[in-house]
Amino acid sequence: MNLELKTPNKIEFEQIRNYIREFELDNRELKQDQFVAAYRNNELVGFGRLRERGDCTELCSLGVITTERRKGIGKAIVKELLKRSKEELYLVCIIPDFFAPFKFQETLYYPKSIQEKIDYCTAELIVPEKYVAMKYMKN
Numbered sequence: 001m002n003l004e005l006k007t008p009n010k011i012e013f014e015q016i017r018n019y020i021r022e023f024e025l026d027n028r029e030l031k032q033d034q035f036v037a038a039y040r041n042n043e044l045v046g047f048g049r050l051r052e053r054g055d056c057t058e059l060c061s062l063g064v065i066t067t068e069r070r071k072g073i074g075k076a077i078v079k080e081l082l083k084r085s086k087e088e089l090y091l092v093c094i095i096p097d098f099f100a101p102f103k104f105q106e107t108l109y110y111p112k113s114i115q116e117k118i119d120y121c122t123a124e125l126i127v128p129e130k131y132v133a134m135k136y137m138k139n
């Protein structure tokens with residue numbers, strides 16, 4: 001698969017914003033330089049984000065456009081985000097099985113910002129599944 005992974009420019013970032021709204025992902029404090037965008041034939045096909053939370057880094061706002069799912073794009077974006085991440089890395093999700101192969105492990109112990117994220121998701125992004133916190137276990 002010929003995939004280009006890069007930080008989006010301003011126009012590309014606006015496109016990502018629209019997808020984030022459409023996919024009902026976390027849209028708070030979005031900043032262009034937090035993102036990795038995936039392009040195929042110059043078309044945006046996916047994106048993901050590393051958000052600095054003060055007490056840790058959070059991997060969030062990960063999305064692949066509907067017609068391009070299950071082709072390895074989400075995996076490629078996560079791998080790129082892992083390369084870029086330096087600090088303790090956490091995420092909150094409803095699909096732990098997707099993240100487990102990248103050495104993310106479910107945990108009940110996490111920083112305050114991650115508790116805040118769980119509370120936000122539970123209150124604002126309502127889904128039948130349970131939100132879980134996961135920590136990246138580098139070693």
Ligand SMILES: CC(C)(COP(=O)(O)OP(=O)(O)OC[C@H]1O[C@@H](n2cnc3c(N)ncnc32)[C@H](O)[C@@H]1OP(=O)(O)O)[C@@H](O)C(=O)NCCC(=O)NCCS
Pocket residue numbers: 023060061062063064065068069070071072073074075076092093094095097098
């Ligand atoms: C979750 C999402 C980013 C996955 O992207 P994708 O490009 O379809 O994923 P990939 O094709 O790279 O899949 C990688 C692996 O995860 C598996 N997988 C894909 N979606 C999955 C899901 N929802 N749950 C569990 N496993 C999943 C694939 O089968 C694949 O396994 P394999 O490597 O053994 O073949 C995409 O479905 C999406 O945008 N969903 C809507 C937004 C969302 O839920 N974002 C996550 C917020 S935390």
